[in-house]
Amino acid sequence: MKRYRMFRGLAQAGRFLLPVRKVHVHQLKVLPVVQHIKCFSSDINEIKYGPLVTETLESLGDKFSELIEDNEEFEGADATLSDGVLTVALGSKFGTYVINKQTPNKQIWLSSPISGPKRFDFVAAGSSVSGGRQDCWVYSHTGQSLHEILDKEIGETILKSQTGFQTECYLGGQNSNH
Numbered sequence: 001m002k003r004y005r006m007f008r009g010l011a012q013a014g015r016f017l018l019p020v021r022k023v024h025v026h027q028l029k030v031l032p033v034v035q036h037i038k039c040f041s042s043d044i045n046e047i048k049y050g051p052l053v054t055e056t057l058e059s060l061g062d063k064f065s066e067l068i069e070d071n072e073e074f075e076g077a078d079a080t081l082s083d084g085v086l087t088v089a090l091g092s093k094f095g096t097y098v099i100n101k102q103t104p105n106k107q108i109w110l111s112s113p114i115s116g117p118k119r120f121d122f123v124a125a126g127s128s129v130s131g132g133r134q135d136c137w138v139y140s141h142t143g144q145s146l147h148e149i150l151d152k153e154i155g156e157t158i159l160k161s162q163t164g165f166q167t168e169c170y171l172g173g174q175n176s177n178h
Contacts, residue, residue: 044122053101057086059170064088094158108137114153120146136173147172
């Protein structure tokens with residue numbers, strides 16, 4: 001007795017379509033459901049998101065401008081904030097960072113010449129994924145904050161010195177100015 005239905009070369013077992021191979025329903029395996037880290041940015045409304053993201057981008061822009069002024073390695077570099085997009089051109093040697101707000105998703109997106117693209121959700125202090133940090137923007141795949149990644153890439157990898165993104169910038173995760 002056949003216990004599957006045919007659909008153009010696919011067999012249906014419950015809600016799933018499988019390549020046709022003569023199988024009985026009792027032979028099918030149920031795969032575990034993969035759980036993803038909850039998108040915390042969806043928990044904030046646009047009224048709260050707007051000031052958080054604006055102040056974060058302005059603070060990061062100020063920090064990048066300070067680093068550009070203080071370090072010879074960044075001669076000719078430029079940081080520009082316009083319409084929710086922070087563009088930091090560090091020259092041909094180091095590449096360009098783009099950090100922008102994504103209002104529909106209530107996220108901040110980073111395009112890094114070192115680590116590639118990442119999307120950050122706002123995580124409040126004391127939440128299960130905050131890792132003991134203050135309010136910050138967290139990349140759900142690794143649990144790293146935006147400011148932590150910038151400290152590692154700009155500070156440790158490029159400048160080989162402390163940059164202070166986590167401790168001196170708004171929503172850096174290791175400061176109290178939030």
